Amino acid sequence: MPARRGLFVATILVGSFLLFLVQPMVARMALPRLGGAPNVWNSAMLVYQALLLAGYAYAHWLGRFALRRQVVIHVGLLLVAALTLPVGLIDLPRIAGLPEAAWVPLLLGASIGPVFFVVSAQAPLMQRWFAAAPGAGAPWALYAASNLGSFTGLIAYPLLAEPLLSVRWQSLAWSGGFAALVLLVALAGYSRRHAPTCTTVRTDALEDTPARTPGRTPARTVALWLALAAVPSGLMLSTTTHLTTDIFAMPLLWVIPLGIYLLSFVIAFSDRRAAAGAITRAAPIVLLLMGGYAMLSNGAGSLWAVAGTCALLLCVATALHARLYDLRPAESQLTRFYLVMSAGGALGGVFTALIAPLVFDWAWEHPLLVLAAALLMPLHPLLNWRDNADMEPGMARIALGVLLAFAGFLGWELLQTLLEPEEVLFTMMLTVFLVCIGVMVMAWRGAFAMVLLIAMIGQGGFWTIRATMEGQRTRSYFGIYTLRDDDDGRFRTLAHGTTLHGMQSLDPAQAHDALTYYGPGSGVALALAAVPAIEGPRARVGVVGLGTGSLACRSQPGQAWTFFEIDPQVLRFSTERKFTFLSDCTPRARVVIGDARLELAQVPPHSFDVLVIDAFSSDAIPMHLLTTEALAVYRRALTPRGLLILHISNRYIDLAPVVGANARAGGLQALSRLDLPEDEVRYTPSRWIALSADRGVLDGLARQRPDAPWKRLEERAPEPWTDDHASILPYVRWSRLTGNP
Template identity: 75%
Template sequence: MSPAAGGTRAARPLFVATILVGSFLLFLVQPMVARMALPRLGGAPNVWNSAMLVYQALLLAGYAYAHLLGRFSLRRQAVIHLALLLLAALTLPVGLATLAQPAGLPEALWVPLLLGFSIGPVFFVVSAQAPLMQRWYAAGDGAGQPWALYAASNLGSFAGLLAYPLLAEPLLSLRAQSLAWSAGFGLLVLLVACAAFTRRAAKSTLTASSGERGSDGGSGSEPIPARTVGLWLLLSAVPSGLMLSTTTHLTTDIFAMPLIWVIPLGLYLLSFVIAFADGCGAVSMVSRGAPVVVLYAGSFAMLSTGSGTLWMAGAACLMLFCVAVSLHGRLYDLRPGPGQLTRFYLVMSAGGALGGLFTALAAPLVFDWAWEHPLLVLSAALLMPLEPLLRWRGEDTDPGMARIALGLILAFAGFLSWQLSEYAMRPESNLTALALTIFLVGSGLMVMAWRAAFVAVLAMAMVGQGGAWTIQASARGERTRSYFGIYTLRDDPDEQVRTLAHGTTLHGMQSLSRARSREALTYYGPTSGVALALRAVPRILGQRAQVGVVGLGTGSLACQAQPGQRWTFFEIDPVVLAFSRQGQFTFLRQCTPEARVILGDARLKLADLPPASFDVLVIDAFSSDAIPMHLLTREALQVYRRALSPRGLLVLHISNRYIDLAPVIGANARDGALHALSRLDYPGDTTRYTPSRWIALSADRGVLAGLAQGEADSPWSPLKEQAPRPWTDDHASILPYVRWDRLTGTP
């Protein structure tokens, strides 16, 4: 063994450490900046998807930089890269840029622009770490193949993602997180300098190094066929897009927070760790089981009538993981020689950005529903390795008989799909639906010798598992999609009502009967906390109260207005306002035609209004089933108090399937010296009214005392739940308040 080879092996831990630290920092900063953006951008799932699009674009730019840097000698590469690291350090500590949204610029473009200005320099230069360090490492004599270092890179990324929701967010304020990240960046610069020092004797770039051969049998400098490059792009784009579409589902119906955001991204990164590890048999094992998972979990990809439980969400995440491992494993099998290393990573990154561009930017503009999700699942089925269980197309098989068998199986699958569509939507028929789904999965496995047939069975399963209803809803024009969500308007002729759903969560309802069209239904019924509070307002605060409502929805609360009052609604999504102005819902037109409607993020808009603008402020803002976190912090409460008169009444809607928000409100009320009452409403008529929980707060105890006047038995009770400390913009974690029993579906 030559001294140079010995030195190269000794340097391997240094390069591994450098790559691990860089990747750890890279993916720790992603949820950290997204969390910083919540007070300004809100918690809509597309905010995270926009953030991911920015990250992928910056990653692509970093990989392109690493590829172009390969034209220089290693000594010059080190000088340039260290200089850029030091320049990027001038933008630390990490924080959100103080940039105002230009008039007329849509959120789909504004959010990426803001995040790009905030994190661009450091993310760009750190993103180049993985391919650049691998290139430097492979340039050493006897270093060997560098691909395992990419697995180390993704392991560091995975660790960074897990560290944020489990350690950084619960234990550190955003300021402390930013300072800690800056210290880590300093460590990274030191490690890069040490790695460069170990390669000070290298005289040339990697392309002039050893003639090691890639898995395709060609030397590292041979041209790569366009078909191979195209496959690299597709095998990178589909898992990336599927990761984002899975994220949309989870954040829409559970909670817009980093804990949820990082799960699909973490699984996506973990798939690289497995796929790019040397001599890892796990890829083959996962790839063999992936068709079963895709057929079963993928059958729910077109379901749009219910969010299911943690088990259904878990199945979606398992499918993402299996697809990503299978496709990234195939990508690894197509890798070139080390001389084409940075080109390979550049194309991979371009594919990832392409998938992100399709899911985060194109799909919301093109589709009325999350059609990108089933499309990406079907695309994965077209690309993933398939090992047939039955040798229908072997030399000893009669082609005619095989075609007849194929036709019979597809016909049987079509019959199963038709039957499944009859039972899947009935809760009392779960066992029958499960049996039909299992038979469909079996049919798909039997025809894996024909990829087109396998994909066809998967599509049939999607249609049968609720997809038929989803297709019909789009065909009837019931859906509208915006940057902030997917809305479904549906008329129920049996109940004579029109409903508005955001994602899979009911957001309002209006009777189609003219005689009952003013009745507030769902969460706003006569025994709900908000109805009780608004009825008491004239008695407590006078006949000419100023009332503000954050979150328009269907406009149900408008008909709670009383003579002499002036109402103002705040709504972030113009699409929701259009439902009222175009007549789909008539509460606003019938009951408060003179009401002012302010478009934009309510917290920012309230801060711009004069103090004491309202006597009553109702916070009823939801993103599907989740109240955006930035509307529940100490700073948000301070904005509300400023907007309220000294005796003002604040009413918060905190109904949520998965998160118990009452302790948070209790802690914030204590912190702000506010008195609080709770109203948990279980209406008798559950066809028109929905159980709800409302919290009433005021600095004046007499105002809350007045809520119970005139009631034989007070429907209000003191809010006793209290978290150990209030939520703030700088520090908030929902982990202690997750309703795990609801997530798992247990009573």
């Protein structure tokens, strides 16, 4: 019977491609309906992990049957799941008394649960069916094909599917892919119609590795499988957090670590072991060199820092997955092996995405996982003098102690040179010496990890630890906030990773001055100053995005203000008087916690005369707040003569064409104000867009300050953003990503 390897490779590729395509697609569908609150997406992640584990458990359970029955059952389930297509959120009304944490999983599970469940079983199941044919060969390389398909799906969504297709057509195209998958599975099953009828899989392909004999795997080995799967999974997520928080916040950056993680499986599970072996041997050196920066939190990032961090993830994930491959069991335990791997990946994800934000004030999970990798990865000592017959064990321990002491001294010197930027060459020399010591002590795994820890502290980790000890940081599911007073004691700033969220003067005489993006020449300052003349003295003002509360001190007597803020932690900065704008200037303001679009949809029509949308900065673009449907929500909340003000300052994405196209589609007039303040210490360049359905409102705004002119918004995207079709890709400022102006 022919092995038909190509057929099984194609089936696995298609299944994995569809699996990684459906997750961002459903997230895109759900965003306007569910909003961006973290409990929603934490629930979504748990649904995906639970369905993936259930799919792997199902594949493991199915192995108890004869192969022909497996084919009948699985094809039957695929056809049943096809009844739920095309993919989309079902019209499930909220159930009274059911908390959102339970309703969201119920909605997502009922919407995509059947197809996600059966497709997630593809990788282990197809490998088992492939191995059932005599002479087919080992199936493990098919897992590499599975991750290659996952990687392709991951890249295809932001680069192709989202920019080119509406959500509706994405769903229809996915349904077509699912139909192709059903056909491929049926053909794969048909190709095994003459396979042995026993329920166990043959093991003759592994006769050259007698250690992998059928039988119960020891619990210690299973625990090691779990750890080797959990650490790379958690490290992939922590690398994303570390990059976007402390190094280089840029759009679509999350794709890179996830792609590297998937490619590590492709390398580690390949039949050709040369690449995996070379990366595994190099991994300890890369870990010492780049892992030393895992505790860095100064926000001084570059593309080189991104490249080094990604190289670290590639080497660590490949080395750990290669060790996992070396510990693979006999093929009769194939589905059990993948089930444990899936559970390990889920544990890593739960620790990093759910537990760490509650336990840590910074991305401490990242250095912890890097250290865990040092304790798990294969080490091949280049200088194995520990077991040298010419050196007594006592002398070896003394030498080890001397080397560790010297490493500590080098770490201290490295920390001192970080305060002197001109000492770059000396810093590099100290780093090289530390790496050399790590190589010399590689025969002692604990000592190797100790040198790595010393390098972390010396490369800036000391300041990260001190910031934690001084309580400068606060963390929520939305990110890591750093509250810091400058060295001169003049200003207090709030930063979200590398993004400045606001600043307040510590001088009581200037404490109410709106700084950064909200200076006197900013579009929002000019607009709010003109509101009494345009909308009357008792205007109702809504602000989406609280931040430090800077805009509160732009309020005027008689006005009623309402703030919409998605993160309760941001509100606490004001209620605990870390920043006093809100309590001093608008003490009676109403603050609504939740996704602004969903909350504004619930307010009575014409509730506001002015609405300020200040929710876009750095790499974070909540697209559901910028679609034509969102604009309709804002217009409903505004009076017919209402004024809408959008803050679109962004380092990497040009949002002006999107706003221009949406304004034209919605019948709105638009003016733009670009502010380039001379005082760069107190104020930040900003761009604001003013929109109104009444041309007279904008004319009145433009007349208020002839010395600070507004310009007609001329930029236009080819098509407006809608809930059905939107992509940031065409509007990325690629030159900014490479450091060019």
